[in-house]
Amino acid sequence: MFELHRANIAYGDQVALRNISLHIEAGERVAFIGPSGAGKTTLLKTLYEQRPHDASFVHQHYALVPQLSAFHNVYMGRLDRYSVWKNLHNLVWPRRDTKAEIVPLLDDLGLAPFAFKRVAALSGGQQQRTAIARAMYRASRVMFADEPVSSVDPHQAGMVLERIMKSQQTVILSLHAVELALEYAQRIIGLRLGSIVFDLPASQVSPSHLAQLYQPC
Numbered sequence: 001m002f003e004l005h006r007a008n009i010a011y012g013d014q015v016a017l018r019n020i021s022l023h024i025e026a027g028e029r030v031a032f033i034g035p036s037g038a039g040k041t042t043l044l045k046t047l048y049e050q051r052p053h054d055a056s057f058v059h060q061h062y063a064l065v066p067q068l069s070a071f072h073n074v075y076m077g078r079l080d081r082y083s084v085w086k087n088l089h090n091l092v093w094p095r096r097d098t099k100a101e102i103v104p105l106l107d108d109l110g111l112a113p114f115a116f117k118r119v120a121a122l123s124g125g126q127q128q129r130t131a132i133a134r135a136m137y138r139a140s141r142v143m144f145a146d147e148p149v150s151s152v153d154p155h156q157a158g159m160v161l162e163r164i165m166k167s168q169q170t171v172i173l174s175l176h177a178v179e180l181a182l183e184y185a186q187r188i189i190g191l192r193l194g195s196i197v198f199d200l201p202a203s204q205v206s207p208s209h210l211a212q213l214y215q216p217c
């Protein structure tokens, strides 16, 4: 489904990824871990660009429309699939059938009480869960998510990751929380200074692998 062969990615003269070879099959649940600046976001974006038509992307900074409600932001996940008439109707006067699709999705992520509140009035964690709900509503073949639980409180982070893993066929995400990556992903790719240090099933990642990844420069 995704393939990179000795890929190098740079921003101007700043090299972000070096000699990356990678193959990801449909249905995999993959987590990128590694220190800040290791190249996780760059790798997510590089892979996303291979199939933007059938993937969704949860951005680190959510990329929501703050003036619109959580409901409307989630609806935007399918804006390109509906007619102009349906989109205008839902913007002004949400249709019952659309509410029946979106409200349970928000409810599942603990957001039902905020469904029709402006996103600008929601907390960071609530905004992040709204961005996840939008990606779920899109229902594409692949979900990319960049630090999708960074603002969610620790009690909810597991629940949110569980929902993500159940809702999509293929999931590729970056996580700072190593323990969550090991619990919810099947395959862990450790990145450091733009290179892959290990690529292993979660069950085979050991403390020495992690020490190698997070050792001081």
Ligand SMILES: Nc1ncnc2c1ncn2[C@@H]1O[C@H](COP(=O)(O)OP(=O)(O)OP(=O)(O)O)[C@@H](O)[C@H]1O
Pocket: 011, 014, 015, 016, 034, 035, 036, 037, 038, 039, 040, 041, 042, 043
């Ligand atoms: N737009 C940009 N312009 C220049 N350099 C960039 C840009 N985006 C990222 N970089 C550099 O590329 C490298 C990898 O960045 P990237 O954001 O992919 O890392 P990351 O592992 O996702 O970091 P974090 O965990 O902090 O989000 C870093 O050295 C970073 O400074």
